[in-house]
Amino acid sequence: MPQHKSDQPDELAPITQLPLLKRLAARLFGSGLTRLRAQHAASWLHGQADGFRSGHSAGVDYGYKEGHAEGLEDGRQVLHINDTRSRELRGPGVDDDLFDDWRLPLTAELKKQVKADVAAMLPAHAQPSAAQWKMIFSDTPSTSVVAGAGAGKSTSLVLRILLLSHYLGFELSSMTVVTFTRESRKDFIAKLQEVFGLWGQALSFKQAQDVVRTFHSRILPMVRSLPGYAKLEAFENLSARSAQADEEVESNPFDLRINDTQRQQLNACYHALYTRDERFKTLISPLCRHALQLxxxxxxxxxxxxxxxxxxxxxxxxxxxxxxxxxxxxxxxxxxxxxxxxxxxxxxxxxxxxxxxxxxxxxxxxxxxxxxxxxxxxxxxxxxxxxxxxxxxxxxxxxxxxxxxPLIWIDSYSASKRVLSALADEASAGPGIDYKLKGELSSAPLLDCFVSAASFIENLGLDVATAVGDMRFAKDDPDRFFFEALSLYWRALEDHLLAQTPPVMTYNRMFALFGENSPENFKLLNHEQLRPLSHLMIDEFQDVSPQIVSWLRASLREIRSRGPAMHIGRGAQRSSLLCVGDDWQSIYGWRGSSPKYFMDFNKEFVSPATTRVMLSDNFRSHQHIIDAAEHIVRAAPGIPGKRAKASGEPKTLVPVAVLNRDDQALAAQLMEHYNAGNSVLMLYRKSSDKLLIEKEIQPVVNADSRLPPEARRLKQLTYHSSKGLQADAVFLLGDCQHLTSSPYKNQVYRMAGLGKAGDPEPYDSAQKDEVLRLAYVGITRAIKHCYWYVESQDAQGPNIPKASDRVPKDKAFFEDMRGVTAQTQR
Incomplete structure (x- = not known):
């Protein structure tokens, strides 16, 4: 049917028709003419018009429908292509960066001036390499610096501080350089004073000390600024010298020994809890029985x-x-x-x-x-x-x-006193028993075990009571009673310490107060308490714990949230983080540290832009020592692309010698190097080993001890204590091996999100990697010579992971002499 007029444009409307009678007459007349095969002009014209009208209507009807449909489809396609609006309506996301998107204002002219000044002020051997200049001039909010052993990172850090302060006008009060130990802090302070002095800026010891801190010395003033805590003392700092300045008694974070002053507090809390809490008293009985049991x-x-x-x-x-x-x-x-x-x-x-x-x-x-x-x-x-x-x-x-x-075998008359102490209801001096948690190498006084286990849990960023509640042990496992008793004791100890005059708190508790789980506490801090954390430079970052990482992130997030108001009238604006470390030197996992936060730096410290620097030059050791150490450690997960190269003055290549344990041969070799004028490091794994070797090297020990401290050339330390040190000849006594499995540490490791997903023993797996890193640290202390004396395979026992298993037979940088007789070795 033709479209209604209202549906079509006027120009497509049907042509007007003749009246009905006239149309009929025309058709009759036209039919006759057709039979006669004659034409009548008027009729032909009318017929033509009629046909035209009929064809026009049909054509318009068909064409309009097709054209209209095509037009609609074309229109829809145009609208669909051009309409890019999202149908999903959402609110804005959260900016979770820890830093503003900014850059350090470094121009090409300024960099040129700094380089010229350094060339003029520092000796040739102290001139930064290209990679070190990249670290010094990093202009992004966050920077991670992978600095292997002997990379010369200390001078680079000092020059970074000089750049920020002397050339850019950032106040020293906006900066904190973090070192892990008192010894490294002392060395860095001296270097900072020396370099600033060369640029005409005389830094007092106090000024340098305020910049170079340990994590502990930075958190303590923050907590002391809280109402009621102005005179707060750290439990780890309690000692007979507590009346001295905190800087003098500052604790070593890796020293777990309990002194007499601390033990008095532990015992007093134990006595009070044992007297008033029947459940705690009940839990002590199976622990005593287990401790005394044969x-x-x-x-x-x-x-x-x-x-x-x-x-x-x-x-x-x-x-x-x-x-x-x-x-x-x-x-x-x-x-x-x-x-x-x-x-x-x-x-x-x-x-x-x-x-x-x-x-x-x-x-x-x-x-x-x-x-x-x-x-x-x-x-x-x-x-x-x-x-x-x-x-x-x-x-x-x-x-x-x-x-x-259950049987208790009393071996001696004196041992009976230990039993009496364990049975004493008064328990005024603590329980008087030693306890050994599964996975620990030795037993220790029960309260020392409480402190050690609680510290490990808290270092992982966990609450002790919460973690204990999530643990699982066999019904009769004495460790189950240990951890329930620990949860009761630890809460009581924290309350007991706070009730002292002045109040006392553990460092872990301080960090937790300003961690990511308690951001509201930052509102109690003024700008002055936070400003020193604005520009953070952290050394040995591979040794940070989850607890420290939480505090760092929370502090940086708070600084950013305060905005420009925090920096009014100051040269230092916004915030930055520069971390220096070496994942291959992460050796404090037994204390709760993890290289994860350095290896995954970009994920853990979210930033608009990050600079990664690789310091590959080793200015300490020759290439054989470097290659030997790296060959051992490469089996552990690490940052890809690392390979150090020997730099500086060329040294004779001497392979690392691996020998059977022979104390007499070791002593003879050590004395030979000492008598030749070499500096010597004697590193051991167990204190009993030190006592044994000292009998063999007593002449050297006596001779060296008579010299003034700066002239002494012999040091005897554990592998762990040797970080940062070096010597011409290094003697490693004992293999690096993972001996035990720790059920409780595996559990809390999983709670802290550490280790690989699905690994039932993530802590043990981490420790197997750590023994390789420990060997790397020991070997890289050597400048010229390294001797590694290891026990025989039979003595170590089968199926025990050992670092020496990685020693190859066909590499020039190792000389494996374990199959050679002791006489031949000498």
């Missing part, structure tokens, strides 16, 4: 296998042995013991009957008296083939392997 021995142990054959014979003489031992103890005034009920309970040991001497109701444990080492070893029973001491040794071995009841 340690089990595997049944396939050679001693057990050897003594199993005389089990039946030993059982027959056991009652007589018990009588003899009780007589000895009674004669010494050590038996009976208060709190122990004399009782000859019998035990089935490997199918034979043996006896004990008493029972402790408080601990639900049985007691056996041993042979006191102060008695004559020749004492024997009548007609007995073995001495009483030997008979005791047989019985003890059998009990260790086959006794299935």
């Amino acid at each position: 340690r089990a021995l595997e049944r396939d142990h050679p001693d057990v296998q050897k003594r199993m054959a005389v089990t039946e014979l030993a059982a027959k003489r056991d009652e007589e042995l018990c009588d003899t031992l009780e007589d000895l103890w009674f004669g010494a005034g050590a038996w009976p013991i208060q709190g122990i009920e004399p009782s000859r309970e019998t035990f089935q040991i490997n199918g034979s009957t043996f006896h004990c001497h008493g029972y402790i109701p408080q601990l639900d444990a049985w007691v056996v008296l041993g042979f006191d080492p102060g008695e004559s070893p020749q004492i024997s029973r009548p007609n007995a083939k073995l001495t009483v001491r030997a008979e005791c040794a047989v019985k003890k071995t059998l009990f260790r392997a086959f006794c299935d009841k």
Whole structure:
């Protein structure tokens, strides 16, 4: 049907038709003419007009429909292509950067002037390399500097401070350089004063000291600014010297030893809690029993296998042995013991009957008296083939392997005092027992264990009570009771310390007060407390803990949020962070530190722009030492693209020698280097090793100790204590190996988000990597010579990860002499 007029444009409307009668007449007349094959002009014209009108209407109808449809489709396509508006309506996102998007105002002319001044002021060997200049001139809000061993980072850091202060006019009060130890802080302060003096700026010791800080010395003033805490003391700083200035007694963050003043506070809290809290008192009993209990021995142990054959014979003489031992103890005034009920309970040991001497109701444990080492070893029973001491040794071995009841073996008269202390309800001097958590290498006083475990948990940025509540242990695992007791004790200790006059607080608690979980506390700080953190430069950044990272991020976020008002009238504006570190030298994981925050720097410290600098020049060691150390550590995860090269004065290439443990050979080699005028570092893994080697090198120790301190050329330190040091010849005593597995540390590691997802033992995995880094640190202390004396494979035990496993046989930078006889080595 034709479109209605209103649906079409006027020019497409149908043509007007003739009246009906005229149309009929025309058709009749036209038909006749058609038969006659004649034409009538008028009719033809009317027909033509009629046909035109009919065709016009059909054409218009068809064309309009098609054109209209095509036009609509074209219109829709045009609208769809041109309309780029999003159909999703959202609010603005959150700017989570820790810094404003700004750049340090460094011009080409200024850089040229600084370089010229440094060339004129510093000697040739102290001139920065291209990579060091990149670090000094970094203009982005955040900068990470990967500085390997011997990279000369200290001078670069000092020149960075000089640039900000002397050339850009930033106030020193806006800067903090963080070092980890008192020793490194002292060295950096001296270097800062020296360099500033060359530029005509005389820095007093106090001015330099205010810039160069440890994390601890920076957090303490922040907490002291809070209402009521003006005289707050740090628990770690408590000592007999507490009356001195805090700067003098500032603690070492890696020193876990408890002094007498601290122990008094620990004991006082324990006594009060033990007296008032029945649950805490109940938890101590299984800990005491576990601590005093005879340690089990595997049944396939050679001693057990050897003594199993005389089990039946030993059982027959056991009652007589018990009588003899009780007589000895009674004669010494050590038996009976208060709190122990004399009782000859019998035990089935490997199918034979043996006896004990008493029972402790408080601990639900049985007691056996041993042979006191102060008695004559020749004492024997009548007609007995073995001495009483030997008979005791047989019985003890059998009990260790086959006794299935809680048993306390008291080896000496003096040891009975330890039992008495553990049983004393007063507990005024603490529990008086040593405890060993699974995964620790040795036992320690129970309260020391509390402090160590709580510190590890808090270093990971976790709350002790919350972490304990999320832990899981087997029902009868004594560590389950340990951690429940810890949660009660730690909360009580924090309250106890705050109640002192003046109040006392742990450093971890201070950092937590200003961490990311408590940003509201920053509102209590004025601008002056935060300004020193505006431009942060942190050395040894690979050793930071999650707790420290949380405090740093929270502080930087607060500084940014305060905006320009915080910097009115000052040269230093906004904030920046420069971190220097080496993930290969991260060796404090046992304290809760992790290289993760340095390796993932850009993710952990979100910034509009970051500069990455690689300091690859090693100004300390020759290339063989560098290559040997790097070969060991490359098996651990690390920042990609690292490879150091020896720089400075060329040195003779000498491979790192790996030898069998031989203290006499080591002593001879060490004395040879010392007598030749070399500086010497003797590094050891265990304090017992130091005592053994000192007997061998006593002449050198005596000679060196008579020299003034600055002239001494021999230092004996642990691997961990050697960071930052160097010597012509380095002697490494002992392998670097991961010996234990720590169930509780694996759990809290996962809670802190450390380690790989799905790893059931993330802490243990991290420690296996750390032993490689520890070997790297030890080897890279050497300037010219490095000797590594390791125990034999049999002595170390099978399946224990060791750094020396990575020593290759076919590389020029190692000389593996472990198959060579000791005589040949000499």
